[in-house]
Amino acid sequence: MKLYRPQKIFIESAVAESQITSNVVQSLPDVPVEIISSSQPLLESAREQAPTLSRAKKYLLLAEHRGRFLKHCPGGKGRLGIQNVCCNYLVINYATNCHMDCSYCYLQSYLNFPYLTVYANHLDLITELESAFSVDRSRFFRVGTGELADSLALDLFTRYSVPLVEFFASQANAVLELKTKTDLVTNLLGLRHERHTVLAWSVNPPRLQxxxxxxxxxxxxxxxxxxxxxxxxxQVAFHFDPIVQYAGWETDYHRLVDQIFDLIPAASVAWISLGALRMTGALKQVIRRRFPKSPLPFGELVPGEDGKLRYFKPVRVEIYQSMKKWIGLRAPAVPVYLCMEKPDVWTKVFGEVPADEPALQDAICACLQ
Ligand code: SF4
Incomplete structure (x- = not known):
């Protein structure tokens, strides 16, 4: 993959001394740097100039995160309060935006932040995590960084994974998931992780990639x-998300499952999630405009109760049942779960719905706790 290189780096003075900032500046010595007292005026003026996604990908902002880093994954609760089955996942918003360019990326219609931003006050993040995990040491926390950005896309420069992996290694009641579409794992290979970090890949058949x-x-x-x-x-994990139905999808996805387990021992796979293609109407318009050759908006997608466009329920159930069967043939003990689906779909695919959120999390994390 082509490595990212920003045209310019803006650094908020509050994080000028941060280790993350120093890592970035040292890794990109030829990229111009501007220290700013606050990113607010910069962001406001950029928004007035009608922010474009291409600008978001060209400029890197190292900023101070002022709110809470840790949040509940919004996947459990759909728009309009529609309740999907929730796996109790927490997300760390350590960065926003992404220099890669997936046609279906929901950030295109979600973020109005006109810069690729990394929150460089990682010590505040570690302090917040420590206090969250220590409140109840009998509770197990499953936490990921890949909601508003790819977990490893900038890791060669930021080395953000290093303090995070080392911190989680000392947390008996928590596991970190780093989710990526990159192959940038160099920083991770020599770290002490104590199996409290899971590296996860979002995957799709090569033709869709x-x-x-x-x-x-x-x-x-x-x-x-x-x-x-x-x-x-x-331990590693795989997310088949979004699963796209097209002529020949069964052959391609079955082959992908086999490719994974030809290379990766099933005992090293912590979990697998499945999520069929879904998008808002706004995102569909963005995809048509930015990626006119993409076949994704032309599938038979119908609005669900939460307003998102999805395949008809029987189609989704068939997709999940097929995936579960192919995975089960190679790795019957690996936990498989659905992302953003309601109980009736779970029942059709698995024959039952998890009793509650902790029960589902326990099933997913069985090999880690
Ligand atoms: S890698 Fe993830 S965050 Fe980046 S563009 Fe693709 S879907 Fe969006």
Missing amino acids: KTDEHKTAAIPDRLTAARKCVDAGY
Whole structure:
């Protein structure tokens, strides 16, 4: 994959002395840097000039995160309060935006933040996590960084993974998931992780990677990176999301499942999630405008109760049942769960719905707790 290189780096003075800032500046010595007292005026003036996604990808902002880093994953509760089955996942918003360019990326219609931003006050994040985990040491926390940004896209410069992995290694009641579409795992291989970090890859058949996951690592490169992490003692995970239905999808996805388990021992796979293609109407318009050759908006998508466009329920159930069968043939003990689906779909796919959020999390994290 092509490595990201910003045209300019803006640094808020509050994080000028941060280790993350120093890592970035040292890794990109030729990129111009401007220290600013606050990013607020910069962001406001950029918004007035009608922010474009291409600008968001060209400029890197190292800023101070002033609110709470840790939040509940919004996946459990859909728009209009529609309740999906929730896996109790927490997200760390350590960065926003992404220099890669997936046609279906929901950030395109969600973020109005006109810069690729990394929150460089990582010590505040560690303090917040420590206090959250220590409130109840009998509770297990599953936490990820990949909601508003790819977990490893900038890691070669920021080395953000290093303090996070080392911190989680000392937390008996928490696991960190780093979710990526890159193959940038160099910083992770020599770290002390105590199996409290899971490296996860979002995957799709190679033909979809080529047409709709622009600037991401090729699928064989992602799997090779996953294998390196397994050899370094990590558990890994895979997210088939979004699963796209097209002529020949069964062959392609079945082959992908086999490719994964030809390279990765099933015992090293912590969990697998499945999520069929979904998008808001606004995102569909963005995809048509920015990626006119993408086939994604032309599938048979119907609005659900939460207003999102999805395949008809019987189609989604068939997709999930097929995926579950193919995975089960190679890795019957690996936990498989659905992302953003309601109980009736779970029942049709698995024959039952988890009793509650902790029960589902316990099933997913069985090999880690
Ligand atoms: S890698 Fe993830 S965050 Fe980046 S563009 Fe693709 S979907 Fe969006």
